[in-house]
Amino acid sequence: MNELIESAKGYGNKIFTSIVKHGFDNTGLTKSKIMFSNVLLHIQPVKIHKRTVKFKTTLGLGLITTYMFVALAVTGVVLMFHYVPSTALGPDGLPDAYSRMLNLRSNVFWGDFMRNMHRWAAHGMVAFVALHMLRVYLTGAHRGGREFNWVIGCILGLLTVFLSYTGYLLPWDQLAFWGVKVGTEIARLAPGGAIIRGILLGDGDVGGEALIRFYVLHVAVLPAIMGGLIAWHFWRIRKDGGLARPADTSGEKQIPDADFGEVRNNSVFKSSRSYKLVELVKGNEPKVNEEVDQMMFAWPKLIIRELLVFVGVMVLLSFVSVFFDAPLEGPADPTYPTNPAKAPWYFLGLQELTSYDGFIGGIVIPGLLAGGVMVLPYIEMFFESFSKTYRKNIPGVWFAKERALENALFIGMYIFMLALIIIGVYFRGENWAIIYPWEQVAGGGH
Numbered sequence: 001m002n003e004l005i006e007s008a009k010g011y012g013n014k015i016f017t018s019i020v021k022h023g024f025d026n027t028g029l030t031k032s033k034i035m036f037s038n039v040l041l042h043i044q045p046v047k048i049h050k051r052t053v054k055f056k057t058t059l060g061l062g063l064i065t066t067y068m069f070v071a072l073a074v075t076g077v078v079l080m081f082h083y084v085p086s087t088a089l090g091p092d093g094l095p096d097a098y099s100r101m102l103n104l105r106s107n108v109f110w111g112d113f114m115r116n117m118h119r120w121a122a123h124g125m126v127a128f129v130a131l132h133m134l135r136v137y138l139t140g141a142h143r144g145g146r147e148f149n150w151v152i153g154c155i156l157g158l159l160t161v162f163l164s165y166t167g168y169l170l171p172w173d174q175l176a177f178w179g180v181k182v183g184t185e186i187a188r189l190a191p192g193g194a195i196i197r198g199i200l201l202g203d204g205d206v207g208g209e210a211l212i213r214f215y216v217l218h219v220a221v222l223p224a225i226m227g228g229l230i231a232w233h234f235w236r237i238r239k240d241g242g243l244a245r246p247a248d249t250s251g252e253k254q255i256p257d258a259d260f261g262e263v264r265n266n267s268v269f270k271s272s273r274s275y276k277l278v279e280l281v282k283g284n285e286p287k288v289n290e291e292v293d294q295m296m297f298a299w300p301k302l303i304i305r306e307l308l309v310f311v312g313v314m315v316l317l318s319f320v321s322v323f324f325d326a327p328l329e330g331p332a333d334p335t336y337p338t339n340p341a342k343a344p345w346y347f348l349g350l351q352e353l354t355s356y357d358g359f360i361g362g363i364v365i366p367g368l369l370a371g372g373v374m375v376l377p378y379i380e381m382f383f384e385s386f387s388k389t390y391r392k393n394i395p396g397v398w399f400a401k402e403r404a405l406e407n408a409l410f411i412g413m414y415i416f417m418l419a420l421i422i423i424g425v426y427f428r429g430e431n432w433a434i435i436y437p438w439e440q441v442a443g444g445g446h
């Protein structure tokens with residue numbers, strides 16, 4: 001009998017080790033094997049600078065944005081099992097797309113929760129990507145070789161907004177229809193905007209053709225581009241030498257010895273010789289009397305922190321989705337405009353600007369801002385290269401006093417956009433007249 005139990009244990013072990021090819025001891029070798037033998041973990045480095053795990057380095061904002069994207073992908077696929085991108089009227093006299101929303105609310109198991117989660121994660125992602133960009137700039141992490149990753153990030157930011165916007169139309173309710181109508185009217189003002197608008201809508205106006213185009217962009221084209229760009233963004237972080245950090249961190253607290261792991265197999269990270277192959281390849285001198293190592297294993301400290309942020313994001317999203325329903329108004333009616341007709345909140349700054357002057361507010365200012373922000377690191381680099389007095393960038397330091405002017409301007413831009421959005425959401429009523437927030441009637445901006 002005992003023999004049988006032993007054989008069963010042995011068989012179980014063999015199955016386990018065929019999947020998990022490492023133990024969980026405290027040796028450096030195991031800590032590195034855990035990282036590079038796991039499909040999810042291997043995109044991260046085995047060793048990271050100790051600064052990486054400090055909360056103040058990133059505030060977790062890029063990670064939160066990533067997890068919002070994951071939540072959107074998962075809930076989005078679930079919703080796709082049910083949704084139909086059609087404006088054809090069903091037996092109940094309602095457009096198919098809209099009656100699917102009503103079904104999700106009442107008849108589909110967990111449908112309401114999935115829709116809420118998808119909606120709130122979409123808004124959350126737009127907000128967190130903006131905060132992430134702010135933190136990157138205020139810590140000077142857009143420079144020091146990271147300029148191109150900043151550009152990739154900007155494209156990701158624009159895609160995030162566009163992804164959210166294409167999804168906005170899908171419920172085919174009044175909110176969706178008039179919100180998208182307003183947005184695409186703004187596009188008309190740009191040079192060549194009418195052509196882009198035509199391609200996007202597939203017709204002269206927002207209708208069934210626009211719905212199917214927005215749907216394909218929303219569920220296939222944009223997420224695929226976004227997934228690829230996120231992977232590139234992460235890859236660049238590694239190639240740019242990890243997260244930005246101050247040039248000299250030697251004065252900061254040292255890493256406890258335990259984080260280096262027991263070194264049993266010294267052929268992996270500690271060389272018995274005074275040089276390593278990688279140093280020869282880089283052309284460095286052999287290291288002699290090197291300063292205390294600032295690099296630590298990513299396993300387990302970084303991974304546990306990442307997991308905690310993940311759980312936090314999911315708990316928060318679930319909580320919000322249980323208590324707050326995603327809005328749904330009456331079915332889209334192209335003959336009955338809502339008044340005011342407001343774009344989604346992240347476009348309300350733009351809509352507010354266009355209310356002063358269509359071309360300057362809707363195209364020139366946002367175009368200059370978006371284009372300027374995208375090439376900002378290169379503008380700074382230009383000044384640095386040609387002016388002897390221009391202050392150098394200080395990477396990895398929050399609010400570096402040498403960059404007070406740049407930071408103040410960047411924060412000023414955020415405050416300007418936020419103020420416009422707040423005016424658009426709370427202080428604009430019928431016919432875009434100024435009102436107090438308590439006089440507000442439903443009309444979009446969500």
Ligand code: HEM
Nearest residue numbers: 058062063065066133141142149150153154156157243244
């Ligand atoms: C879908 C949108 C985005 C995702 C999922 C994303 C994700 C991330 C993650 C996970 C990191 C690692 C550090 C951290 O957690 O903060 C990071 C770093 C970085 N991101 Fe993003 N990001 C996005 C958009 C942006 C935008 C809009 C910008 C700027 C315009 C940007 C610029 C950067 C830069 C320069 C770094 C390196 C920062 C450093 O070295 O400290 N990213 N991103």
